[in-house]
Amino acid sequence: MPPRLPALTAYCRVAPVVSAPFTAFLLPFMQARNASILGALSDTPGAYSKRIRRGRGPSSGKGKTSGRGQKGQKARGKVAPRFQGGQTPQEIVHGTRGFENHFSVEMSPINLDRIQSWIDQGRLDPSKPITLKELNDSRCLHGVKDGVKLLARGKEQLKTPINILVSRASAEAINAIEALGGKVTTRYYTATSIKRVLKGESESTFTPLPYAPGADGQSPLLAALSSSAQPFTYRLPDPTSRKDMEYYRDSAHRGYLSHLVEEGHGPSLFYKTPGTYTRRRSKKTGAAASAAGDNRVW
């Protein structure tokens, strides 16, 4: 049971109240109310337009025919938007041309002058690697579509060496950055992995997943998982289609898989590098050759 309150009341100070209004002497005759301001709020009359109430009598101005005119299909119901009064509709006359390529990727472009401007404003830190997450967080990019392509517009304005990780990079942009002593790396991103990178669930790493098994034959993925106490929930995937693998194996693109290409080899997984293999001769010897000779029809 709490102590009775007179003691508390005695030593309490009274909370501040608004000083008594001039009309205090009228109070016994007035009804004192604490009216909330909520009832007196309204938007500026010019800021909104009143809804037109159709079909609510002649004095409303939109009464009898509700602004739909006299008789006919438009007065009664609706007319299909493609209907042109009986004339053959445009989409039938001209048909549809072209197609939508479901496999195309739409890259968000980022140019060198914009990056330099962000660095000058202090919105990007050039001493740290610049990845998709930094670009998006600093609003240098307003969202990332299927990836980020680094382009060279305003390359002469770039003054700061940067270490940047993007999906693709143009040759000019690579040259401009490396001329200043910077570094460009391109890596593979999927739509899901971009989402996770931007949410901070994945690390925007320069290195691919480990491929080669460890010395004890343990799975390299499990070894990497156990060794790294990272706060990230997901790892980034590596490309599986030949086209993507070839792009990131190419050192001309500064691909993050280019270290996997052997010395003197090309990035292609289809064409072999000239001079790195010997043509197999179909020179058969002995009984096999004679048997083949015997089987000849003519």
Next chain:
Amino acid sequence: MASKGLLSFTRSFNTLRAFNASTKDPLVQCLAPRLSRSMATEAPLPSNMSEAEHGYNSFSMPEDPNPSSTVITTIYSFPDMEPLRFEYYNDKHLHLPLRRDILHRAVVFEGDMTRQGTASTKTRHEVHGSHRKIRPQKGTGMARLGTKQSPMLRGGGKSFGPHPRDFATQLPRKIYDLAWRTALSYRYRKGQLIVCEDGMDFEHPEGEWATEVFEHNNWGKADGRSLIVTADKRENLFEALGKAPQNGRAITTWDVDVKDLLETGRVVIEKSALDDILREHQSDLIGKVRNAQ
């Protein structure tokens, strides 16, 4: 005319004050009758008490960072409401002009956002049952009828009934933030914003206790109830007001919205809660540029 005269008098009074160095003292500013600005926590001194008894001279006086663009508030202890010290606030935080249109838009925005939008009815296609023709087309002497689900029939579907939807509307962030500070400024100008020291709580979770405190401070039902805002949930305070809801409501910073700030007779708020609200709702004052971490 009368208000104009008062205004000019107030201006001249302000210039007079600016030249008089002794009146720049915040204590004197607080205790002097303030004609230009109503102070949120203006309290007339009881006539039978002197300043020394109150110990006002021991107040810590923070330096006014920018006298032209700050307003002053008193920080009280809770629940004994002893004035502890003064704090300065930016006048863009607590001294904005009243904008009824902005407040209206914020309150409507919140109301729209709060609507459940779960009303749901079945159309004639969703009502369960057979679509058999319920009586022959001709020969019965009665009206032609098709299926039982017709909206015309009892037990049939609802023709243009409600379906679940989202009533939420959009309001630009900067306007909403301005509305928050406008609401707090309105309270401040009316002297209805009472800022208390952090750690507001009651000793006992009793409704009678709350009623005594509220009535003693003229915060209770007769004075239009009060809103208590704290940074986090305080068990005794929240339970006591839950038992005596006629006195007012206690909510946390997380739960409070613009309409709550405008509803009751006054707002009693913890200093850290007020600072949190002001920090969260100043997007129209600070630039959007995020710096590199």
